[in-house]
């Protein structure tokens with residue numbers, strides 16, 4: 543079997559080489575002719591998989607995307623051609639939630655503010671939104687949840703509509719899929735009109751898809767004096783983004799919110815499981831066989847922790863300011879895609895075991911750390 547995989551997908555050889563011959567491709571430059579003899583195609587978000595790309599793919603039996611978002615794949619065309627499809631729902635939900643938490647603590651540290659008592663709106667309460675909600679639950683924030691799709695399906699009672707969220711919240715974070723049309727369209731969910739109504743200095747975080755915020759309208763508002771705090775991981779028209787926005791953004795990054803080593807590796811593992819299922823063979827490899835040992839594994843708290851101390855623990859594992867600095871220093875010389883390709887290793891909070899003497903064991907656990915409770919004797 544011939545397997546063609548994006549060059550930026552980790553562990554493909556480790557998971558797939560028993561199943562066939564693995565070759566790699568550049569995700570932004572895949573040609574239809576390259577797919578002529580391919581049986582399984584493994585992509586990331588940068589490859590648009592549609593009728594045109596698959597026109598010569600006569601042998602293709604399986605397409606997998608190692609991502610949560612599937613807006614780049616024409617799934618109806620795959621179904622019509624009877625080509626099996628797998629994505630990786632939830633693979634990097636923890637990573638994105640931890641990106642947001644790192645941003646929140648970095649923001650409060652830099653502005654001398656506190657999270658306590660603030661109102662935070664989560665727009666899109668799926669795998670990522672729910673994971674974030676769980677991690678934030680003990681931080682003293684008032685959480686507003688917005689997900690009309692789940693509300694209508696009867697799986698989210700406490701839904702607050704988007705305009706009420708924007709009117710009430712001090713912080714809003716977007717975790718919706720990109721939906722280009724229909725009643726629950728998310729393209730330009732934050733459009734010129736809604737941007738104009740946002741409170742001064744509201745913190746707006748987008749780690750979903752760039753098109754969820756009208757970037758040009760955002761820039762125009764900022765240039766006219768609108769004051770907002772922005773955390774942007776995703777941008778319209780990646781990789782050719784509106785760089786004029788950068789000076790107005792507190793923390794900027796190159797679409798890496800989901801790029802922990804665990805998150806990316808889980809994506810590959812889920813495609814391996816999907817292909818095994820398609821081939822009717824048993825799964826005999828697991829993630830734990832391949833993940834490297836993290837650089838930091840243990841620390842110890844001695845007594846009561848302040849909000850500042852919690853932020854320091856979070857930033858010990860992941861500080862969003864590293865990624866903001868890398869983007870600002872290197873975007874012009876290296877380009878967006880190259881920065882994504884060379885993204886330095888990042889781990890999830892659970893890789894840090896905390897010997898905890900404080901009364902904050904529950905809070906540290908809900909944030910996602912591996913807590914070993916110690917009692918003073």
Ligand SMILES: NC(=O)C1=CN([C@@H]2O[C@H](COP(=O)(O)OP(=O)(O)OC[C@H]3O[C@@H](n4cnc5c(N)ncnc54)[C@H](O)[C@@H]3O)[C@@H](O)[C@H]2O)C=CC1
Nearest residue numbers: 610611666667668669670689691717718719749750799800
């Ligand atoms: N920046 C990054 O690195 C990453 C970005 N993403 C993006 O985040 C998105 C969300 O991921 P998951 O939570 O795993 O997806 P999910 O499908 O589990 O959840 C999305 C939720 O958004 C809701 N939703 C749909 N339309 C909505 C609307 N108009 N208003 C409010 N809620 C709406 C859905 O009902 C669903 O509950 C992905 O589709 C992807 O585009 C995902 C992973 C990494």
Ligand SMILES: O=C(O)C(=O)[C@H](O)COP(=O)(O)O
Nearest residue numbers: 586587588609610611634800
């Ligand atoms: O899972 C998704 O959806 C994402 O946006 C990924 O985390 C980033 O996608 P890639 O471009 O790395 O495939």
